[in-house]
Amino acid sequence: MRIVWERSIYGGNGRVPCIICGGWANPVQKQGHQVLLAVVYNDRGQIYGEACRSCVNLGAKGIKECLQERIARLRNQLQDLQELERGEVQLPSLEQELSAYLE
Ligand SMILES: [Zn+2]
Known part of the structure; x- marks a missing residue:
């Protein structure tokens, strides 16, 4: 990886995502x-x-080190999402749906 300070190719001086920490640059x-x-x-x-x-x-x-930590975090997140995706999707019952809107 090589990091170089360069003139922004984007218009204005808005922030952009940081690919290393996931924050804003x-x-x-x-x-x-x-x-x-x-x-x-x-x-x-x-x-x-x-x-x-x-x-x-x-x-x-x-x-x-920052990248390693972030990779580990994203791997965990990926596992959680894969676990969620594996199971059946059970939506709230119509009764629950109605009471959620009426209360
Ligand atoms: Zn960063």
Whole structure:
């Protein structure tokens, strides 16, 4: 992975998702109208997304740790969703549905 500060390709200075922590990356306003974002490239040189400033500040080791934690979290989430998807879907009864709206 390679991270480079580059001019934002997006219009304005709106925030974009950080692909490392999943939070938001706020562009850095430079003098004039220049807006910079930390662009993340994969090892094949393809743009992968943007990183927030605090992730960039974590350094190489910290970024890896952050990614490992996030991967573990997402794996757990995926397992939970797969478990939910496996079972039958039972919707509330019509009575329950009605009382939910009437109360
Ligand atoms: Zn981040």
